[in-house]
Amino acid sequence: MVRRPFFWIIALVIAVFAALPAIGNNVEMRESLVLACVYITLASNLNLMLGYAGYINFGSIVFFGLGGYICVWLVYAHNWPLLPSLLAAGFGVSALALIFGLGILRLRGHFFALATIGIVEGVQAFAENFSPWGGSSGIYISPAVFKPFGGAAEALWVIYFAMVAVMGASLYLSYGIKSSKFGLGLLAIGQNEDAAAILGVPTPFYKALVYCISAFLPAITGGLYFFKSAFIQPSDAFDLTLSTEAIVICMLGGQGTVTGVALGAFLYEELRGYLLTSPTFADFQLTIAGVLLLIIVLFFPSGLMGFIYSRFPRTQKVLE
Amino acid sequence: MLGFIASIIDGVLVGLVYGLAAMGLTLIWGVMDVINLTHGAMIVAGMMLLYLLASALGLSPYLILAPSLIGGFFAGIALYWIAIHRMTGRPPLMSLLSTFAVNLVLVGVGTAVWGTALFNVEVSVPGFSLGRYTFPGPHILAAVLAAVIAVGLYFFLHHTRTGKAMRAVANNREASELVGIPTTRLLAISVGVGVALATVSGTLIGTLFPYTILSGDSYELKGFIVTVLGGFGNPIGALVGGVALGVLEGAVTPFVPVSWTLVIEFALFVIVLIAFPGGIFTRRRGGL
Numbered sequence: 001m002v003r004r005p006f007f008w009i010i011a012l013v014i015a016v017f018a019a020l021p022a023i024g025n026n027v028e029m030r031e032s033l034v035l036a037c038v039y040i041t042l043a044s045n046l047n048l049m050l051g052y053a054g055y056i057n058f059g060s061i062v063f064f065g066l067g068g069y070i071c072v073w074l075v076y077a078h079n080w081p082l083l084p085s086l087l088a089a090g091f092g093v094s095a096l097a098l099i100f101g102l103g104i105l106r107l108r109g110h111f112f113a114l115a116t117i118g119i120v121e122g123v124q125a126f127a128e129n130f131s132p133w134g135g136s137s138g139i140y141i142s143p144a145v146f147k148p149f150g151g152a153a154e155a156l157w158v159i160y161f162a163m164v165a166v167m168g169a170s171l172y173l174s175y176g177i178k179s180s181k182f183g184l185g186l187l188a189i190g191q192n193e194d195a196a197a198i199l200g201v202p203t204p205f206y207k208a209l210v211y212c213i214s215a216f217l218p219a220i221t222g223g224l225y226f227f228k229s230a231f232i233q234p235s236d237a238f239d240l241t242l243s244t245e246a247i248v249i250c251m252l253g254g255q256g257t258v259t260g261v262a263l264g265a266f267l268y269e270e271l272r273g274y275l276l277t278s279p280t281f282a283d284f285q286l287t288i289a290g291v292l293l294l295i296i297v298l299f300f301p302s303g304l305m306g307f308i309y310s311r312f313p314r315t316q317k318v319l320e
Numbered sequence: 321m322l323g324f325i326a327s328i329i330d331g332v333l334v335g336l337v338y339g340l341a342a343m344g345l346t347l348i349w350g351v352m353d354v355i356n357l358t359h360g361a362m363i364v365a366g367m368m369l370l371y372l373l374a375s376a377l378g379l380s381p382y383l384i385l386a387p388s389l390i391g392g393f394f395a396g397i398a399l400y401w402i403a404i405h406r407m408t409g410r411p412p413l414m415s416l417l418s419t420f421a422v423n424l425v426l427v428g429v430g431t432a433v434w435g436t437a438l439f440n441v442e443v444s445v446p447g448f449s450l451g452r453y454t455f456p457g458p459h460i461l462a463a464v465l466a467a468v469i470a471v472g473l474y475f476f477l478h479h480t481r482t483g484k485a486m487r488a489v490a491n492n493r494e495a496s497e498l499v500g501i502p503t504t505r506l507l508a509i510s511v512g513v514g515v516a517l518a519t520v521s522g523t524l525i526g527t528l529f530p531y532t533i534l535s536g537d538s539y540e541l542k543g544f545i546v547t548v549l550g551g552f553g554n555p556i557g558a559l560v561g562g563v564a565l566g567v568l569e570g571a572v573t574p575f576v577p578v579s580w581t582l583v584i585e586f587a588l589f590v591i592v593l594i595a596f597p598g599g600i601f602t603r604r605r606g607g608l
Contacts, residue, residue, distance in 0.1 A: 056413050056417070058420075107593055109413070110353075113355075114544050115590050115594075117541065118541065118589045119590065122583050125580070125583045129579050244424060286431070287424065287429055287432065288428075289424055290424025290425035290428055291425055293417065294403065294418060297414055298403075
């Protein structure tokens with residue numbers, strides 16, 4: 001894998017993300033890249049389900065929000081340091097996903113998608129009623145937790161680099177899975193699940209495994225994100241808009257591709273940044289996401305990468 | 321004991337309306353195997369129509385059912401041509417995404433125009449008393465109307481040419497094409513009827529409870545549960561499923577805080593889906 005050019009392309013992307021805002025201490029650019037990192041991480045991991053295995057997950061935000069809650073709660077109520085809280089969030093959410101997954105992945109197609117909507121609503125209702133997590137008013141953590149990093153300003157940089165690292169890990173994970181036997185099995189499930197099962201792909205196990213894996217990094221990013229804002233509440237943590245945007249990004253970039261999803265996330269973030277600052281469009285963010293998704297689904301189902309592949313066939317050998 | 325009976329009756333009344341809210345969803349699902357994710361937005365469209373006409377023109381809420389029905393029908397036909405027609409023969413994921421996209425557009429425009437304020441339409445219909453419990457008039461009237469609409473839909477599906485053709489298309493699209501049924505037109509009509517049912521149920525629900533632009537989601541989810549319980553495309557089944565859900569809500573309310581009933585419902589939804597993986601569904605698939 002190290003010999004392939006794509007490996008180094010990912011490394012280059014990570015280096016650029018880490019270096020650009022650090023040069024000249026550009027905080028504004030860092031904040032915009034934080035969002036890009038969140039989008040790339042969420043969309044890449046959603047892509048494992050949506051693009052590879054062909055299972056639509058409307059509830060990918062659950063992993064992000066639950067990870068945020070577990071991390072913030074451990075820091076707040078049990079005074080854990082950040083790193084073990086993050087790991088606890090990642091492993092805890094993955095374990096939950098495995099349990100959920102073994103159940104709901106017996107469903108196929110439509111019914112799986114519906115069950116994921118049910119899970120989002122159920123988990124959000126749970127967080128709103130669970131008193132250790134502050135119910136609907138959420139949890140605030142005091143700025144004192146940033147002390148071990150040498151102050152709030154330094155802590156924000158540490159968190160940023162950690163988020164870039166998680167983003168890089170997501171890209172390598174997507175790439176690694178795609179070029180493995182496991183990934184081939186998933187792609188086969190996406191094409192035709194019955195045929196895959198007959199050819200010896202252990203479909204229930206693979207599906208549960210990919211659901212579980214796709215929960216780990218979003219949970220860690222969620223932990224970092226909400227630790228950074230030092231505040232978490234159910235309506236932010238389980239914001240369905242973010243789930244939706246992750247789906248739009250996957251379709252925009254080209255489901256099942258690693259480059260496309262990352263590129264789509266970056267473009268979408270830029271577009272969104274522009275729309276939010278423009279007074280005319282600020283209220284129509286969801287509408288524009290919807291129109292974009294509709295156009296892609298109707299006319300360009302293979303997304304940006306489909307276009308690039310058909311235009312420049314040679315890129316298929318380099319860009320996964 | 322009287323309290324228990326009262327909560328059961330209340331559950332039945334609310335459940336009939338849930339059944340009506342689910343009917344459009346289950347009709348489209350049964351006829352063309354498409355899950356219409358704009359259903360919630362269409363319910364809200366019915367509610368907003370009620371608010372606009374009742375507050376601007378001072379019309380009686382029950383008169384607004386007619387424009388709601390007609391508007392919903394045409395909205396549904398437009399929805400078919402925009403989002404569903406091109407999806408025939410593509411993977412099921414695609415029709416989910418396309419209807420989801422239309423839903424985003426509708427909800428986005430709604431929140432941009434009205435925000436997430438709470439709307440309430442006052443309706444005065446005399447209620448019915450049982451001991452110290454009173455059942456509000458609008459609930460009784462809505463439940464009766466829901467039952468009437470369900471029976472009407474049943475007769476439409478079983479005793480009119482269009483309805484029979486719709487069931488034929490649900491059963492086997494190719495075969496119905498062979499015997500000369502204009503399947504495309506019928507699919508468009510089915511979506512129209514399904515969406516009209518959604519807007520009408522929205523208008524009725526608007527007379528019972530306060531609502532926001534985002535209320536549609538919870539009725540859509542209840543619609544999924546009702547469909548799972550009651551089977552596909554079967555209006556009477558939807559009513560039965562709705563009543564089951566309403567009675568469940570009524571029965572658990574004395575024991576758990578109201579905010580937990582949502583968690584219980586969604587847990588039930590996921591469990592029913594898992595416990596009958598395909599069982600409940602396949603038996604009825606294509607057989608309206």
